[in-house]
Structure formats: C-alpha cells, structure tokens
Amino acid sequence: MKPRVLAGRSRAVPTRLVVTVCPRESGVVTLPVERGEHVVRLDAAAILKALRALVDARGLTDRVRLCEGCAGGCSADGPNVSVEIFPAPLPGERPDHVAIGWKTYVYSLPTLACLATVIEENLIPPRRARR
Incomplete structure (x- = not known):
C-alpha cells in the first residue's frame, strides 16, 4: 500500500465503514x-433498515457495509451499534482489512x-480534484 502523504504532511484519508448492529440486544x-425529521422508535432491526435506506439514498454502498453481529455492550440495553473505520482503497487497490479507527454507540x-x-x-x- 502506498503511503498517503502530501509534501510531508498527512492529509485526511477517505474512509470506508463497516457498521455492525447487534440483533440480539x-x-x-x-x-x-x-x-429535521420526526423522532421515531428504532429497535435493532429498524436501525439496520434505516441505515440501509440512508446508504442507498446517499450512494454510499461502495463505502459503507452494514452487518448484523456483536457490537459490544452485551450487558446494556440495546440497540447496540459499532463502527469500524478503514482507509478507502485507491482505484485499482484491494481494500485494506486493518482498521484505522472504531467507535461504539452502546x-x-x-x-x-x-x-x-x-x-x-x-x-x-x-477529496475533490483541484481545478
């Protein structure tokens, strides 16, 4: 993988996400x-459905993957959601499977x-191409 450094400075690396929702909680x-929308009640299944609709509507299917699985916080009332953050691959590269960050919403x-x-x-x- 090529380092993504510009003139000795690191820049914000575009990311891809794996969002996990625990269906058991x-x-x-x-x-x-x-x-701006109305508040709605969301259980784990509704969260997955709503996130899928958001990803599809925003054209992010190549950058955001949704899955069911353990999201941590098993002793807490759910729904539990976690996010793994990966660098987005450059054109022609295979995706990296080493996370550069993660966040939990337990x-x-x-x-x-x-x-x-x-x-x-x-x-x-x-990043947008410079003119």
Whole structure:
C-alpha cells in the first residue's frame, strides 16, 4: 500500500465503514433518522433498515457495509451499534482489512442528533480534484 502523504504532511484519508448492529440486544432508541425529521422508535432491526435506506439514498454502498453481529455492550440495553473505520482503497487497490479507527454507540446512541450521525461523523469523503 502506498503511503498517503502530501509534501510531508498527512492529509485526511477517505474512509470506508463497516457498521455492525447487534440483533440480539433488546431495547429501543427514539431519535430521528435524519436531521429535521420526526423522532421515531428504532429497535435493532429498524436501525439496520434505516441505515440501509440512508446508504442507498446517499450512494454510499461502495463505502459503507452494514452487518448484523456483536457490537459490544452485551450487558446494556440495546440497540447496540459499532463502527469500524478503514482507509478507502485507491482505484485499482484491494481494500485494506486493518482498521484505522472504531467507535461504539452502546450507551451514546440515544444522545445523537439523528441516526445518520453514525455515518456522517465517521465517513471522510474523497477529496475533490483541484481545478
């Protein structure tokens, strides 16, 4: 993998995400799916469904993968969500499977402004080409 350094300075590396939602945890969170929407009740299945709809609507299927599995916090009321952050591959590269970061929403999910924050605060977009 080529280092992504520009003139001796590191730059924000575009990322891809693996978002895991635990289907075994009971519990419901109430928050809007997107900013400005009405608050809705979301269990684990509804969170996965809403995140899939967000990823599809925003054209992020190549940058965000959603899966069911252990997200940590098994003793806490769910729903539990975790995010693994990976560098996005450059064109022609294979994806790297070593995470550069992670975040868990075991206790903090109800404090978010909206469910879309799970994607928005963890996904660094590709840089635009200079003109």
